[in-house]
Amino acid sequence: MAITAFDPRSATELGSYAESAPEDVRRAASAARARFADPAFRDDATRARLLRAAARALRDAGDELRPLCEAETGLPEARVAGELERTCRQLEAFADVVDAAEHVEAIIDLPDPSSTPPRGDIRRMLIPIGPVAVFGASNFPFAFGVAGGDTASSLAAGCPVIAKGHPSHPGTNERVARALLEAGLDGGAFTLIQGTSNEIGEALVDAPEIEAVGFTGSLRGGRALYDRAAQREKPIPVYAEMGSVNPVVVTETALREGAESIADGLAVAVSGAAGQLCTKPGIVLVPDTEAGASFVAAVADRLAGGGPQPMLNERLRDSLSERLDEVVPHVETLRAGGPGDTGYTFAPAAFRTTARALRERPDLTDECFGPVVLFASYADDLEETLASFHGQLAASIHAAPDEAPAIAEILRERVGRLVFGGFSTGVAVCHAMQHGGPYPATTAPWSTSVGMTAIRRFLRPVAWQDAPAQALPPALRDGNPLGIWRLVNGELTRD
Amino acid sequence: MAITAFDPRSATELGSYAESAPEDVRRAASAARARFADPAFRDDATRARLLRAAARALRDAGDELRPLCEAETGLPEARVAGELERTCRQLEAFADVVDAAEHVEAIIDLPDPSSTPPRGDIRRMLIPIGPVAVFGASNFPFAFGVAGGDTASSLAAGCPVIAKGHPSHPGTNERVARALLEAGLDGGAFTLIQGTSNEIGEALVDAPEIEAVGFTGSLRGGRALYDRAAQREKPIPVYAEMGSVNPVVVTETALREGAESIADGLAVAVSGAAGQLCTKPGIVLVPDTEAGASFVAAVADRLAGGGPQPMLNERLRDSLSERLDEVVPHVETLRAGGPGDTGYTFAPAAFRTTARALRERPDLTDECFGPVVLFASYADDLEETLASFHGQLAASIHAAPDEAPAIAEILRERVGRLVFGGFSTGVAVCHAMQHGGPYPATTAPWSTSVGMTAIRRFLRPVAWQDAPAQALPPALRDGNPLGIWRLVNGELTRD
Numbered sequence: 001m002a003i004t005a006f007d008p009r010s011a012t013e014l015g016s017y018a019e020s021a022p023e024d025v026r027r028a029a030s031a032a033r034a035r036f037a038d039p040a041f042r043d044d045a046t047r048a049r050l051l052r053a054a055a056r057a058l059r060d061a062g063d064e065l066r067p068l069c070e071a072e073t074g075l076p077e078a079r080v081a082g083e084l085e086r087t088c089r090q091l092e093a094f095a096d097v098v099d100a101a102e103h104v105e106a107i108i109d110l111p112d113p114s115s116t117p118p119r120g121d122i123r124r125m126l127i128p129i130g131p132v133a134v135f136g137a138s139n140f141p142f143a144f145g146v147a148g149g150d151t152a153s154s155l156a157a158g159c160p161v162i163a164k165g166h167p168s169h170p171g172t173n174e175r176v177a178r179a180l181l182e183a184g185l186d187g188g189a190f191t192l193i194q195g196t197s198n199e200i201g202e203a204l205v206d207a208p209e210i211e212a213v214g215f216t217g218s219l220r221g222g223r224a225l226y227d228r229a230a231q232r233e234k235p236i237p238v239y240a241e242m243g244s245v246n247p248v249v250v251t252e253t254a255l256r257e258g259a260e261s262i263a264d265g266l267a268v269a270v271s272g273a274a275g276q277l278c279t280k281p282g283i284v285l286v287p288d289t290e291a292g293a294s295f296v297a298a299v300a301d302r303l304a305g306g307g308p309q310p311m312l313n314e315r316l317r318d319s320l321s322e323r324l325d326e327v328v329p330h331v332e333t334l335r336a337g338g339p340g341d342t343g344y345t346f347a348p349a350a351f352r353t354t355a356r357a358l359r360e361r362p363d364l365t366d367e368c369f370g371p372v373v374l375f376a377s378y379a380d381d382l383e384e385t386l387a388s389f390h391g392q393l394a395a396s397i398h399a400a401p402d403e404a405p406a407i408a409e410i411l412r413e414r415v416g417r418l419v420f421g422g423f424s425t426g427v428a429v430c431h432a433m434q435h436g437g438p439y440p441a442t443t444a445p446w447s448t449s450v451g452m453t454a455i456r457r458f459l460r461p462v463a464w465q466d467a468p469a470q471a472l473p474p475a476l477r478d479g480n481p482l483g484i485w486r487l488v489n490g491e492l493t494r495d
Numbered sequence: 496m497a498i499t500a501f502d503p504r505s506a507t508e509l510g511s512y513a514e515s516a517p518e519d520v521r522r523a524a525s526a527a528r529a530r531f532a533d534p535a536f537r538d539d540a541t542r543a544r545l546l547r548a549a550a551r552a553l554r555d556a557g558d559e560l561r562p563l564c565e566a567e568t569g570l571p572e573a574r575v576a577g578e579l580e581r582t583c584r585q586l587e588a589f590a591d592v593v594d595a596a597e598h599v600e601a602i603i604d605l606p607d608p609s610s611t612p613p614r615g616d617i618r619r620m621l622i623p624i625g626p627v628a629v630f631g632a633s634n635f636p637f638a639f640g641v642a643g644g645d646t647a648s649s650l651a652a653g654c655p656v657i658a659k660g661h662p663s664h665p666g667t668n669e670r671v672a673r674a675l676l677e678a679g680l681d682g683g684a685f686t687l688i689q690g691t692s693n694e695i696g697e698a699l700v701d702a703p704e705i706e707a708v709g710f711t712g713s714l715r716g717g718r719a720l721y722d723r724a725a726q727r728e729k730p731i732p733v734y735a736e737m738g739s740v741n742p743v744v745v746t747e748t749a750l751r752e753g754a755e756s757i758a759d760g761l762a763v764a765v766s767g768a769a770g771q772l773c774t775k776p777g778i779v780l781v782p783d784t785e786a787g788a789s790f791v792a793a794v795a796d797r798l799a800g801g802g803p804q805p806m807l808n809e810r811l812r813d814s815l816s817e818r819l820d821e822v823v824p825h826v827e828t829l830r831a832g833g834p835g836d837t838g839y840t841f842a843p844a845a846f847r848t849t850a851r852a853l854r855e856r857p858d859l860t861d862e863c864f865g866p867v868v869l870f871a872s873y874a875d876d877l878e879e880t881l882a883s884f885h886g887q888l889a890a891s892i893h894a895a896p897d898e899a900p901a902i903a904e905i906l907r908e909r910v911g912r913l914v915f916g917g918f919s920t921g922v923a924v925c926h927a928m929q930h931g932g933p934y935p936a937t938t939a940p941w942s943t944s945v946g947m948t949a950i951r952r953f954l955r956p957v958a959w960q961d962a963p964a965q966a967l968p969p970a971l972r973d974g975n976p977l978g979i980w981r982l983v984n985g986e987l988t989r990d
Contacts, residue, residue, distance in 0.1 A: 082611070107927040107948070116577070117921060124927040124948075127907065129940065230725035234885075234934045237941070390729075401963040408959075408966045412622065417958040420966060426612060431985055432602040432619040434958035439729045445624065445955045446732070453602070453619075453956070460940045461948070463912040463929035464903075468896040471903045471915060485987050490926055492980050492987065 003170040003196055008074040008310040008317075008344040017170035020193045022203040025162070029207035031188030032131035032160035041189060042158060044098050051095035051155060053183035055088040058147065061179045065172065069141050072169035074310030074343070075273060080142075087142040090149055090429050093452065094156035103157075103455050106475045106486040111466075120466045123476040126459035128158030130211035133204045135225065137216035138168040138312045139276040145169075146192055147176045149429070149450050150214030150239070157458035159211070160189050164204055166217075167196045168313040198224075205229050205238075212458060215240040216278070216449065219367070219440050226443045239457050240443040241436065243367035244393040245282030246415075246424045249382070249407050254398035255291040262398050263295060266373070267302035269423035271348045274309040275371035276316070279394050279424040279435075282368055285355060285385065288377035296352060296375045300334040303348040303371070308340025311370060317344040320370040324349060330361055331374060346370055352377070355385040365389060386410045391438030391445070393417065394424035414438060416448070498665040498691055503569040503805040503812075503839040512665035515688045517698040520657070524702035526683030527626035527655035536684060537653060539593050546590035546650060548678035550583040553642065556674045560667065564636050567664035569805030569838070570768060575637075582637040585644055585924050588947065589651035598651075598950050601970045601981040606961075615961045618971040621954035623653030625706035628699045630720065632711035633663040633807045634771040640664075641687055642671045644924070644945050645709030645734070652953035654706070655684050659699055661712075662691045663808040693719075700724050700733075707953060710735040711773070711944065714862070714935050721938045734952050735938040736931065738862035739888040740777030740869075741910075741919045744877065744902050749893035750786040757893050758790060761868070762797035764918035766843045769804040770866035771811070774889050774919040774930075777863055780850060780880065783872035791847060791870045795829040798843040798866070803835025806865060812839040815865040819844060825856055826869060841865055847872070850880040860884060881905045886933030886940065888912065889919030909933060911943070 001019040006012065035041050058065065062084055069080050097103050104125040112119040132154040137144040144150070146163035154161050165173025177192035193200060205213055205228045213229055215222050215238065222240030229238045250262060269281050284299075286292040311317040317339060324338070330353065337349025348371035355378035358364050364374065378385055387410055394417040397407050408418050416437030417424065427435050433451030436442045442449075447457045464472055474481050485492055496514040501507065530536050553560070557579060564575050592598050599620040607614040627649040632639040639645070641658035649656045660668025672687035688695060700708055700723045708724055710717050710733065717735030724733045745757060764776050779794075781787040806812040816834060825848070832844025843866035850873035853859050859869065873880055882905055889912040892902050903913050911932030912919065922930050928946030931937045937944075942952045959967055969976050980987055 085611075109923075109925040109927040112925075115923070116580075119923040119925060120917065122923060122925055122927040124929050124946075130908075226730065227725070230722070230730075235721065235725075235938060236934075237939075397966075401965055404963055404966045408962070412957050413625075415957065417960060418962065418966075419960040420962045422615065422961055428604075428610070428614040428617060430604040430607075430614060430617055431982055432604040432617040432958055434619050434956045436956070438955075439731075443730060444732075446951070448956060451619075456941070460933075461929045461931070461943060462907050462910065463927055465912060465914040466917055467903070467913065467915045468899055470896055471892075471899045471913075487926055 003167050003194055005072050005169065005171050006313065007071050008313055009342065011343045014071055015171055017174060017194060019195045020200055022199060025193055025200060025203040025207060028162045028191035028193060029131060029209040032162055032191065033209040035160045035188030036130055044101060047155060047158065048095040048098040050184050050189070051091045051098070051152065054147065054180050054185060055091040057179035057183040058084065058088050058176065061175060065175050068175055069169060069172045072172050073141055073312055079273060083140060083142045086429065087147060090143065091147070091152045093429055094152045094455065097452050097455060098156050101475060101482050101484050104475045106484060108476065108486055108488045110489055122463055122465050123467065123472065124461050124463040125473060125475050127462050129458055129460050130159060131209050132159045132161050132458055133210045133213045134161050134163040135201065135213070135215040135217065136163060136166045136173065138166045138316065141169045141172045142176070144216040145176060146173050147180055149454055151190070153454040154214065154458045155185070155189070157455050159458045162191045162193055162204060164193045164195065164201055167194065170194055201225070202228060206232065208234070210236060212236055213238040214449065214457070217242065219243045222443060238443050239447055239449060241278065241449045242440055242442060243369065244278055244437070244441045245365055245367055246279055246392055246394045246396070247389060248281045248284040248396040249386070249399065250284060250286050250295065251399040251403050252287045252289055252291055253400040253403060255295050259291065259295045259298065263298040263302060265423055266299050269425045270373045271303055271306055271309070271371040272425065274311050274346060275348070276312055276369060277425050279427060281396060281423055282372070282374065283365060284373060284375050285378050285382060286375055288379045292377055296334065299373070300350040303350050304335055306348055308345035308347040309371065311344045311346050314344050316369060317346055320346060320368060320372070323368050324372065327351065327364065327368065330357065330364060337372065348372070351375065355381050359385055359388045362388070383410055389414050391441040393435065393437045393441045394419060396423050416441060498662050498689055500567050500664065500666050501808065502566050503808055504837065506838045509566055510666055512669060512689060514690045515695055517694060520688055520695060520698040520702060523657045523686035523688060524626060524704040527657055527686065528704040530655045530683030531625055536655070539596060542650060542653060543590040543593040545679050545684070546586045546593070546647065549642065549675050549680060550586040552674035552678040553579065553583050553671065556670060560670055563670055564664060564667045567667050568636055568807055574768060578635060578637045581924065582642060585638065586642070586647045588924055589647045589950065592947050592950060593651050596970060596977050596979050599970045601979060603971065603981055603983045605984055617958055617960050618962065618967065619956050619958040620968060620970050622957050624953055624955050625654060626704050627654045627656050627953055628705045628708045629656050629658040630696065630708070630710040630712065631658060631661045631668065633661045633811065636664045636667045637671070639711040640671060641668050642675055644949055646685070648949040649709065649953045650680070650684070652950050654953045657686045657688055657699060659688045659690065659696055662689065665689055696720070697723060701727065703729070705731060707731055708733040709944065709952070712737065714738045717938060733938050734942055734944060736773065736944045737935055737937060738864065739773055739932065739936045740860055740862055741774055741887055741889045741891070742884060743776040743779040743891040744881070744894065745779060745781050745790065746894040746898050747782045747784055747786055748895040748898060750790050754786065754790045754793065758793040758797060760918055761794050764920045765868045766798055766801055766866040767920065769806050769841060770843070771807055771864060772920050774922060776891060776918055777867070777869065778860060779868060779870050780873050780877060781870055783874045787872055791829065794868070795845040798845050799830055801843055803840035803842040804866065806839045806841050809839050811864060812841055815841060815863060815867070818863050819867065822846065822859065822863065825852065825859060832867065843867070846870070850876050854880055854883045857883070878905055884909050886936040888930060888932045888936045889914060891918050911936060
């Protein structure tokens with residue numbers, strides 16, 4: 001069996017890559033479990049070095065990786081280069097997290113002989129959970145690929161990774177994996193699995209050595225993994241980041257103050273990278289006014305300016321066509337868009353409906369993955385409409401400062417991130433980032449897949465009670481040898 | 496339909512209590528959702544007051560609650576009184592957590608125009624998830640009951656609670672609920688549901704308003720809820736704290752230095768409260784030596800000293816008898832124990848096998864809920880045996896300081912808490928406590944059901960990007976109006 005790569009710009013065949021067999025998965029899982037117990041891999045300084053070496057190896061491979069990735073994904077040169085660099089920095093940022101050692105969340109309660117019953121010495125920190133399965137996304141071949149955020153945060157946590165590369169860019173996966181292995185993430189620390197069949201993915205989720213799953217992709221794919229993992233004899237958490245329409249709210253005031261610049265930004269957010277972002281704004285709520293109507297027309301015009309752009313693969317293009325066939329009968333078409341003449345291209349599409357129709361046909365709020373936007377005009381039913389949305393990764397609010405709080409109040413119950421005066425497309429890698437949200441945006445609303453707190457997904461707390469000094473990890477020892485912040489008797493301190 | 500309460504000491508009927516209907520669950524869920532959105536309930540100071548009022552109301556009801564609970568559970572007077580007070584303090588401790596406002600884990604990354612692409616202002620904190628279903632345990636009618644740790648941490652988080660009382664002590668549940676309602680936790684903030692049928696519990700887990708489930712009880716019960724919640728159209732997390740045998744390791748050195756006092760402690764840990772604790776040591780690994788053999792005999796002797804004690808209900812007594820029928824053919828009986836003549840009593844039992852047999856028959860490491868202990872003698876196979884254990888709430892180590900680290904190293908991968916020189920039975924409510932562990936000890940190893948971090952189960956992160964001051968919650972505003980610790984640009988600060 002082999003995986004064939006295609007150039008989506010022309011639909012030409014690029015090459016053929018080996019597909020893994022279920023026994024490769026079992027071998028990888030067993031190697032990952034062994035590596036998990038390896039004292040060298042346990043050592044934080046070693047892992048931080050490995051993460052930095054991986055970043056260097058990826059940068060060094062850039063001249064090979066960039067053209068390979070461009071050809072396999074059809075993504076523009078600048079985007080591919082930017083994403084590769086972002087991926088390297090992400091690995092380095094997690095190395096910094098490991099070095100800082102604060103991610104273990106050390107908490108110490110010293111003995112309290114006066115309590116009833118007398119309380120002993122309790123010390124708690126987070127430890128790694130074990131080998132993690134990562135399913136790479138099609139749309140971010142680097143940043144959410146086999147060396148992306150899930151892999152970086154898992155390795156940082158101390159958890160070996162078995163990464164299933166997305167079959168849409170098998171050559172990129174292979175070259176990335178080679179860089180990681182050459183950087184020292186071999187011997188079970190990182191293993192690439194490739195395959196087009198469900199069987200391989202299922203074998204990975206089923207492997208008893210695997211303790212968690214990271215996934216970025218469709219609702220259907222994420223839910224299938226979630227269901228599978230929940231049915232294991234020992235269920236494991238699935239951190240699946242899935243589809244979203246990331247609603248945008250535009251108020252009359254905002255249009256009065258800057259309709260043109262909002263239209264510019266929205267057109268880019270909808271059609272950049274052919275709209276193949278989980279944070280693409282898919283539904284835009286606009287006032288049912290003259291200003292609203294001309295804003296909608298202005299965005300549709302801008303979208304008409306761009307021709308068909310390559311989608312990542314044939315399946316995504318076909319799925320989008322099928323999805324639009326479902327949507328079109330129920331909405332007004334402003335710009336039909338649709339498949340282009342060459343390769344797997346697709347021209348941007350724009351539709352219009354009413355907020356009321358959205359509430360009455362909730363399936364209109366299902367994701368259209370690609371360069372498609374649906375406008376919905378509201379009268380006095382904005383809040384009611386926002387309250388009808390299910391879980392979203394993000395939402396964007398274009399409103400006056402005195403209008404924004406009421407809108408944000410409703411949306412925050414439904415999203416992982418609120419963006420004010422901008423769009424949700426960019427997801428910065430930083431401490432405060434939250435990339436997640438209530439189901440169906442993710443299967444784990446308490447977690448994030450981007451930002452430094454993503455490491456928590458792969459850690460769990462353990463308490464040591466009345467432990468002798470020798471049995472305590474350094475993070476919990478008297479004298480605070482690591483010099484980290486710890487909560488001691490309820491007070492944060494570095495002493 | 497009605498629930499009948501029995502005095503397990505005598506098997507006499509105590510009274511009859513109304514059973515809830517599925518429509519009561521639906522009404523409660525809808526009220527809980529409405530209360531969740533109520534600005535008064537959103538207010539931290541208000542909720543802290545409500546938690547303290549609940550503690551006061553429970554203390555005030557003590558003279559009614561204690562005898563009621565003793566009669567329904569057969570638990571000794573001192574234990575019931577101590578548990579009630581612990582439950583009140585737990586409510587107050589969570590009120591302190593709300594007042595301190597640090598549990599929102601505020602993180603702020605100020606704009607970085609120099610980054611590529613320029614990064615905006617990102618601020619993240621935890622917010623409550625929504626109404627929570629709590630399933631009370633039979634064995635801790637107060638501390639893990641309808642006003643126990645799950646309820647306290649959920650209310651503290653800002654999540655209304657629908658609590659299903661354990662049918663083993665319906666009168667206690669009703670009186671506790673009355674205290675909470677009178678304290679102001681009415682109008683959907685707290686609702687008691689009672690029932691003996693699976694139907695009621697299933698209706699609660701299925702209610703679309705419910706965002707998470709807290710449960711303390713058996714593996715079978717917890718797994719059934721987990722499976723049910725995973726099959727919802729919108730799956731929700733189930734924080735089930737389930738069975739465990741909490742292995743104890745005793746080394747030759749430890750026996751040399753204090754066999755008598757370890758035997759005293761172990762006998763109490765096994766038989767106290769008729770062994771009906773999820774943290775009861777169920778399996779004790781002892782050296783296959785003369786000292787080991789006399790230690791085992793000493794513990795068995797001590798257990799023989801106590802007569803039959805009441806179990807919480809008829810079902811638990813019968814289940815334990817059935818479980819022992821499975822175990823007995825494969826082990827050596829040191830003390831047969833078994834059902835007593837009056838009520839639902841059970842006399843302590845002790846068995847012996849080898850570490851090798853434990854590895855060969857993993858079902859021997861399944862929980863025996865009650866006053867039962869199984870000794871397993873090890874030679875040079877201690878580490879191998881420890882490595883064969885599945886997830887446990889806790890483990891206890893009786894070893895010299897230089898022996899403990901190697902044992903702890905293996906056990907920490909399998910438990911939520913390591914106890915050195917003591918026993919796992921007591922679970923203090925403090926910041927550092929971890930009461931959880933890998934499956935099957937819990938369905939959510941990343942969480943705890945006891946201790947202040949239990950609040951995290953009912954919170955999820957949201958990020959605000961480039962928000963105007965008016966749209967930011969106080970915890971994230973410039974100037975830090977709450978005066979809380981926040982991670983700002985990667986540094987913890989109160990500024």
